[in-house]
Amino acid sequence: MKMEIVANDTLLTGALEDIQRDVDAGFDSFLPVPQDQRARLVEAMRYAAIGGGKRLRPLLVTATASLFKVPRATALRAGIAVEAIHVYSLIHDDLPCMDDDALRHGKPTLHKAFDEATAVLAGDSLHALAFEILASPNMTGDPFTRAELVAALAGASGHEGMAGGQMMDMVAEQEGEAFDLHAITRLQQLKTGALLGASVELGAILGRVPPEGRAHLHGYARDIGLAFQIADDLLDLEGDEEKAGKALRKDEEAGKATFLSLLGPDRARDQAQMLVDQAISHLNAYGEEADLLRAIARYIVERDR
């Protein structure tokens, strides 16, 4: 048992190192700096996209796709597209009119390092890049798969998904609306869950798993999505700002309803662990080829940033 955990730790550590290196290299190759006044825009995109972040979403894409023996290079491209959406959302979230954050991944946020207008444009450009990557014939030879990838990612990131969740969060904060556990769960399923779910979905699409065959993977994604958010809430309370590379304890200061404020730290921790166990049980149909997905589920609540 001990041996197995160690093996899985090694599996995860290696996988995280690989994905971080490969996502950086991918953004580097997608974003050559042009020799004209657009250089500033591309430099801003590179500043935000390269060298930072755990790359959990690309890792979920590649780990899921590997269940179905999808070539890693193909899954990696799709993973970079999801990460481009994630990075654009962080850039826009950090803006003064949104969360007004000064630090991200341990360095100044994009609008601090460049300026607000450049940050808006760089976010928009990474947003477009995501769909350019997925729709390109370089993605996969099968146009049906490409169209399905685009539809899944656009649906998860737009007003019915991530952006909708962000609006619910803003309304909750501005109007001090009484959010109960049900409402917080719904909010977080959209705000962070939709894109984590899309990461697993993209892996399944690349694996040509038909929609009716994706129920276990959807269950896994739903559970790790909520566990991720509870762990984030706990890190916001108990974490180390230097390791996190961003300002913490903003939720508490804002008096915002979170899983943590509703459950308290002990029940929140139990709930996260229960969700991880449940997520892993959704993978029972798979053998050791799903060990990385299992390790990711555990990592989601055990990480320190």
Place this chain on the structure above:
Amino acid sequence: MKMEIVANDTLLTGALEDIQRDVDAGFDSFLPVPQDQRARLVEAMRYAAIGGGKRLRPLLVTATASLFKVPRATALRAGIAVEAIHVYSLIHDDLPCMDDDALRHGKPTLHKAFDEATAVLAGDSLHALAFEILASPNMTGDPFTRAELVAALAGASGHEGMAGGQMMDMVAEQEGEAFDLHAITRLQQLKTGALLGASVELGAILGRVPPEGRAHLHGYARDIGLAFQIADDLLDLEGDEEKAGKALRKDEEAGKATFLSLLGPDRARDQAQMLVDQAISHLNAYGEEADLLRAIARYIVERDR
């Protein structure tokens, strides 16, 4: 000759009325207001997207697609996707950190009517909606066409297209760089030309015109794109703010290099007319089925808003 001009005027007037009505109806059906806290986001998207604008880009999509007998409902969906990109770009352009405009289509800009954070999110959500529409199986049964539509629109709107052009424009304004006619042409080919070009391109893609058969249409799009921008410069100088529904004469106040500042009004007008004639000559291979595209080219320099 007189009769023919009148006929084409009627053709254009009817086509503009139709497209304005149909684009409004399309956004209305794509954006039902949900019964939760996302309502505010969708209301903001509707505020910006419904009831305003000439809808020139959707008209270019449908007019081009009609050359190849594409069903109007199909072309209209693609047109709404392009318009969603156009509307998102206007929302973000109007933000205080960008052009800081208070009026758009004769009503308060989105960040004035709602707030800045909602405007950022609504823009982002319309951005995602565009690709959701194009990638949906409801768009067209042919996935290759769907993937090609997404690739064309994402390429035209991202850092190598529209967003790149906006960055060039910002650099030109902030650093007062000496822009000559060549540089202004390049800037405008990206900033406004890329999306007008994509509109024609999407029509050709729907018509299953192979890339090598699109040269005349590309020429048409390039020429009307530049003519459009020169006409916009002239309207900015000579237009009626009430008709325009937005603040004018900002370029002159900012001392910005434009076609107009470089050419003067008389040569600018001649140049725009020459481009329209040239655009129309690119359509010589087509018969009266291209009359609407010809009328659009003339309208682009004759419009009063």
